Amino acid sequence: MAPTPTSSGASNDVDGVKANHTSALNRAVVTIKPSKRNKNTNAQDQQLPDIRTMSGGDREWLTKGKPVRIFKGDSAPIADVAHRLLFATSTKAQELVNSNDEVHLPADVDKQSVLALIAELDRIIASKNRPTGRLASKKNAYKDLSICGTATLLGLDLYTSHLFNFYWARWREALPTYDEIDAVLKLPASQDHNSSLFNRIAKDLAIYLRGGDIEGMGEIDGFLAERPRLAKAIAEINLGHAEYLKRKQGREERKRKAEEARLRQEAMEKKKAEKEKDRRAKEKVRYEEERTNKAAIEKSIQEKMKVAGKKFTPEEVRHWMNTRGSRPPKGR
Incomplete structure (x- = not known):
């Protein structure tokens, strides 16, 4: 709710304390947080x-x-x-x-x-x-x-x-009353040591006014128009807040882009790893096939060497030369 236009001054219970009676004002000092x-x-x-x-x-x-x-x-x-x-x-x-x-x-x-x-x-x-x-x-x-x-x-x-x-x-x-605001001004x-009261009121009103479509907004605008010092402070606070939100949005955007880049990099690395894994699997299969084929050729050569005049196939000739460094015996 907007600041009330009526003067509140202080609670009706804030006069001197009588015996066995604690006023609202006296309670204030013990009911708020020490900080x-x-x-x-x-x-x-x-x-x-x-x-x-x-x-x-x-x-x-x-x-x-x-x-x-x-x-x-x-x-x-x-x-x-x-x-x-x-x-x-x-x-x-x-x-x-x-x-x-x-x-x-x-x-x-x-x-x-x-x-x-x-x-x-x-x-x-x-x-x-x-x-x-x-x-x-x-x-x-x-x-x-x-x-x-x-x-x-x-x-x-x-x-x-x-x-x-x-x-x-x-x-x-709640927000201070208009009379309380004027009292601080x-x-x-x-x-007003270090302008603590003025800054408190300016900050509270700035937060309130950032809400936008609030009942009584026109009334407050008129009130502030006659109090330029407060209006300026509120405008500066809200400008600072807008810049903060802009910086925050920028940080979040950079964070989002960095996360997207990280995910892309992870996807690329995963794809690369899968491709490498597939290549190695195929290479292993090819190696096993070659090893099995060479073993079969070697076995065939050994069998033919037991039989006189048994000719080698071209593939067996190449295998002989690769494994023994010389041409097969004549007649083979």
Whole structure:
């Protein structure tokens, strides 16, 4: 089916998790195959503790001390976060924080996504009891994916991977909605690491459009006409696929011809072998006939030599000369 035009944002069950309740979003991270989890997630995530599992006192300790100031490019600062807290949660803190205790994110980063992440860390820290929920969906694909992209920039994927995996898992089952497609297209380049989301959507749509006579094709064509970047990517993917099929067809054609040539060669060799076998059989028969004939002539000669004056036949004369190297005795 074609992408649905209505905004889905995220499932209605993706708000914070209550006790004894697992939302659809929370299930997404464990129901999809591990190999399909957020490819943006830094492998070092597991080396840091999850502050949601810490005691209240330990979490409060993380808020003490000097702050780290986060900037959007070289513009004015947009947020502060405790130095201890950032280093306890970010897999990239060492490389991001400069000597002035500043983090300069790309200039195109979405400010609100940074604030949302800081707010989530503050929520976890402020909880008197051990936090039971995860970062709630904003019920808006752009906001959710923007937060995920910023989390990758800051090394905070551990706290957003459930959001990313929710969308990624759902797109494995069906095409994204038009609103979700637009959300990905709207993401700043820095927040779609290696263009993984854009490439995923372009590839899925390219495969879908290769089907040809599909219901809603005209609607999708109109949608893509207003989004040239995506349309170009899809066209390039399908062009590459067409070239792949052409190369594959060429390989199969060459393979077919090679197989035909092999079969012809085998047939020729078989025919040649059969001909040689037939020749040898005939030669053997001829040899046996000659041997038998010579034996009969030799026997006749021996019999005639016992009788005086018995003449040899011309054939016996030739046999005598061939076997004895001289002419027969006189009178023979």
